Amino acid sequence: MATATIFRMKTPQHICPYGIKSKDLLRRKGFKVEDHLLKNRTQTDAFKQEHGVDTTPQTFIDGKRIGGYDELQDYFGEAKPGSDTSYTPVIAIFSVTFLAALALYLNPAPFTGFASLISGFVALSMIVLGIQKLQDLEGFSLQFITYDLLGMHYPRYANVYAFLEVFAGLGMLAQAPAWLVAPPAAFIGTLGAVSVFKAVYIDKRELKCACVGGDSKVPLGFVSLTENLMMIAMAVWMVLR
Incomplete structure (x- = not known):
């Protein structure tokens, strides 16, 4: 070797x-x-x-x-992310919003009541945050891998995280089976919460949060921790439902 x-x-x-x-x-x-x-x-x-x-x-x-x-x-001889004009952000926005509309269309039951309001809010929040990441995966990755415990060792996990976040949000919006949506949501949520807690509250590192995509000026801490805790809550709610 x-x-x-x-x-x-x-x-x-x-x-x-x-x-x-x-x-x-x-x-x-x-x-x-x-x-x-x-x-x-x-x-x-x-x-x-x-x-x-x-x-x-x-x-x-x-x-x-x-x-x-x-x-x-x-x-x-590896291709680099292009620095010129790109349609990636537009593709990410319209592709995911179409899937969100499809999820609502396929939802077997209408959203009614306070519980539905909260679940819809969480699902849409995950979808929007996922879109933010998908618009610039390279920029998101450069921030994410500096604090995520799995991303540090396997940088491509950053891409997986972004897609799984969108998948979890769409699954919740469509009221998909819990066995399909809850495990990935619980996995990335738990690992993300532990990573953020360690970086901010144990290691005392001052970092920018990748939660809203690349080049974010939001400090790592409460926002990202809340994002991951919401995914954990989403997974638990789907199982209990």
Whole structure:
């Protein structure tokens, strides 16, 4: 098995998302990864000066410096997310809203009463939050993988999370069988709540919340924790219903 060496920044307050993505890409390409963590600013600055680089992470293969995450993608011939005009946000909005309309159409019982009002609110909230993420999955992923316990090790889980959130909301809106919708909602909700609680209240990290998509200025904490707790409550409600 070929070996690659990566130097990436991981401090108590900052985990470089591009370092996580570089490590994941190398593993997916079949490399054994020698992971060297730069645990403070002094170590990071010393590394940059030694190798004459301005940024981290930096990957080395067969003793040759490949560079950062973009250069690593080029090395493997992987397509990068486009920076030009894109219809992705429009596709995400209209595709999911059509599915939401279809879910309401297929709902075997009309929404009546206070319980239905709350369940409809939770379902629509999950759908809208999912749309926010699907408009820019790459931007969402770059924030999400810096605090999610599973996303840190498997960055592609960020994409799975976004789609499962939409799926859970649509399932609740359509009153789909609990065995189909409750397990994924409970899984991502529980893991998400634990991840946020650890990052904010145990590790005391000051992070931006990926709950409303990429480049969010919302601080990680109450909003994201509430989002995940709502999914857990949704799963429990569907089972009890």
